[in-house]
Amino acid sequence: MKKILALTLVLAMSLSLAACGGGGGKSKGNASSGTPAGGSSTSQTGGSSSQGTPAQSFKVGVVTPSGDHGFTGESVQQANLMAKEMMAKYDGLDVQVKDGIDASAQITSIENLIAGGDVDMIILWPMEGEALRSAAQSIVDADIKLVVYDRLIENFDGKMGDIMGDNVGIGTAMGEYLTEFFAGDESVQYLRFVGGSSTVTSQRSEGMDNVLDAKFEQIAETQVTNWSSETAQTQMENWLSAQDKATIEGLDLIVTHDDEIVDGLMNALEAYDGDAQINVRLITSVGGREETMQKFENTSLDVKFCTFFFSPSFIRDAFLLGIGALYNEPYQAEQDANGTYLIPSFSITNADLAGDYNFDSYRASEAYENRYAING
Numbered sequence: 001m002k003k004i005l006a007l008t009l010v011l012a013m014s015l016s017l018a019a020c021g022g023g024g025g026k027s028k029g030n031a032s033s034g035t036p037a038g039g040s041s042t043s044q045t046g047g048s049s050s051q052g053t054p055a056q057s058f059k060v061g062v063v064t065p066s067g068d069h070g071f072t073g074e075s076v077q078q079a080n081l082m083a084k085e086m087m088a089k090y091d092g093l094d095v096q097v098k099d100g101i102d103a104s105a106q107i108t109s110i111e112n113l114i115a116g117g118d119v120d121m122i123i124l125w126p127m128e129g130e131a132l133r134s135a136a137q138s139i140v141d142a143d144i145k146l147v148v149y150d151r152l153i154e155n156f157d158g159k160m161g162d163i164m165g166d167n168v169g170i171g172t173a174m175g176e177y178l179t180e181f182f183a184g185d186e187s188v189q190y191l192r193f194v195g196g197s198s199t200v201t202s203q204r205s206e207g208m209d210n211v212l213d214a215k216f217e218q219i220a221e222t223q224v225t226n227w228s229s230e231t232a233q234t235q236m237e238n239w240l241s242a243q244d245k246a247t248i249e250g251l252d253l254i255v256t257h258d259d260e261i262v263d264g265l266m267n268a269l270e271a272y273d274g275d276a277q278i279n280v281r282l283i284t285s286v287g288g289r290e291e292t293m294q295k296f297e298n299t300s301l302d303v304k305f306c307t308f309f310f311s312p313s314f315i316r317d318a319f320l321l322g323i324g325a326l327y328n329e330p331y332q333a334e335q336d337a338n339g340t341y342l343i344p345s346f347s348i349t350n351a352d353l354a355g356d357y358n359f360d361s362y363r364a365s366e367a368y369e370n371r372y373a374i375n376g
Contacts, residue, residue: 057092058326061113063106064125064315066099070260071227071287074312075125077374082316086323093323103131110135114142121145121160123322125315128198129153145325149318151198152340163321163341166334167200170308170345171207174284177306178253179211181282181353188216190253193235193261195227204257204286219247225261232256233264240272248276259287259307266295269303278303286310288348288371293359296350304351311371314343 062083067073076099083095098113100106106127113119122139126132129151139146140158148162182188194201205222220239225232240248256262262285269278278301285292285307296305321331321341333341347355348362362368 056327057094058090058120058323059094059116059118060096060121060123060323060326061109061119062095062097062123062125062319063109063113064097064099065127066101066105070229071258071289071312074374075315078313079315079319081374082319086319090323090327095319095323100127103127106132107135110139114138114144119144121147121322121326123147123149123318125149125318126151126153128196129156145322147318147322149315151200154199160325161321161331161339161341163318163333164200164343165310165314166342166344167203168207168336169342170286170310171204171209172211173207173308173345173347174204174255174306175208175211177347177349177353177355178208178216178255178282178284179213181306181351182216182252185252186215188252189219189250190216190255191220191239191251192218192222193225193232193254193256193265194222195225195257195261197224201257208255216253219251225258225264227258227260229260229264229267231264232261233268236265236268237271240268240274243276245274245276248274249279251278251280252282254280254283256283256285259285259289259292261285262292262305262307263295266299266301269301270299282306282351284308286345288362288368290363290372293348293350297359304349306347306349306351306355308347309345309367311367313370313373317341317343 062079064076064079065072067076076097079097083097087093087095096113098109100109103126110122110124113122122144124132124136124139124146126136126148130153133153133156136146136148136153136156136159146159148156148159150164152162152164192205194205223232223235225235254265256265262283265283269280272278280301280303282304285305287307288309288311289307292307293305296303317331317333324331331341333343335341346357348357348359349355350359357365
């Protein structure tokens with residue numbers, strides 16, 4: 001990913017933090033800002049505009065996957081914090097965050113919101129896009145505005161908009177980094193561990209596969225981890241126990257789609273006590289997670305890490321897109337050919353081949369501060 005995206009993201013997050021602490025200050029919105037584009041036209045006191053126009057009242061439902069830990073858990077915390085911040089900013093705004101452990105639970109939350117009869121918008125982060133297609137259609141049929149976040153419902157008409165991390169861009173940047181990292185190698189053998197079957201997975205894989213050349217050989221079927229560190233660890237342990245010495249020692253690279261997956265893989269690699277030597281030189285991922293960086297700072301293995309920033313705080317941008325539209329504060333960000341808003345990323349690595357950030361510079365950045373705002 002180009003450094004300019006990283007700089008744009010950091011500047012936008014700096015504006016976001018200023019807006020949150022400024023009691024109604026205005027900032028320019030973009031893919032990672034904390035304030036919709038153009039700032040607010042309503043006063044922050046009394047719920048009226050500076051011209052004395054009464055504040056408008058809106059009810060918004062936010063439906064997310066459930067999670068009490070990890071990326072999803074942090075995202076739900078970010079959603080609840082953003083709901084409080086937005087309700088404090090806009091007098092008359094009611095935001096309800098509802099999570100669901102599976103698609104069925106999410107559907108029930110949607111049905112309950114619709115049955116209430118007074119909801120103006122639903123922001124939906126579907127467990128799986130296809131499983132929520134009918135429920136999403138029921139939102140549109142009820143004349144409720146719909147914003148879809150992260151896992152898209154493909155070829156779905158009627159939504160107000162959708163927004164996600166730039167997954168194709170992340171995959172492309174990962175593939176370009178791998179091409180440069182292994183430029184001196186005649187062949188590269190690798191394993192791939194993905195999260196699930198959603199558009200997130202397919203887009204990240206598509207971006208990478210489109211730029212890797214034939215010397216990169218995937219030597220086993222793609223492992224689907226369901227975004228679980230424990231599952232990834234078991235899968236890696238099983239692979240190690242089933243392979244001969246030459247195959248294990250020939251493994252150069254592991255590609256993943258999430259930092260928590262990497263934690264499990266590292267546990268398995270570090271615990272391996274077979275006859276083969278672990279020669280993996282690089283593991284790639286998506287996240288920017290502190291605990292995963294620490295894994296590579298403390299490991300005895302000679303393996304490097306390159307991850308691409310994807311933050312639980314990205315869900316805040318779905319609020320900015322949707323609620324900003326209700327208050328005539330348009331959201332501004334790059335869009336793909338289908339009109340989907342894309343939240344940019346950047347690379348973080350401790351490898352000799354530089355990325356946009358190394359571990360220390362990332363930790364000192366506004367991006368890192370924003371990612372871990374829920375801890376403060």
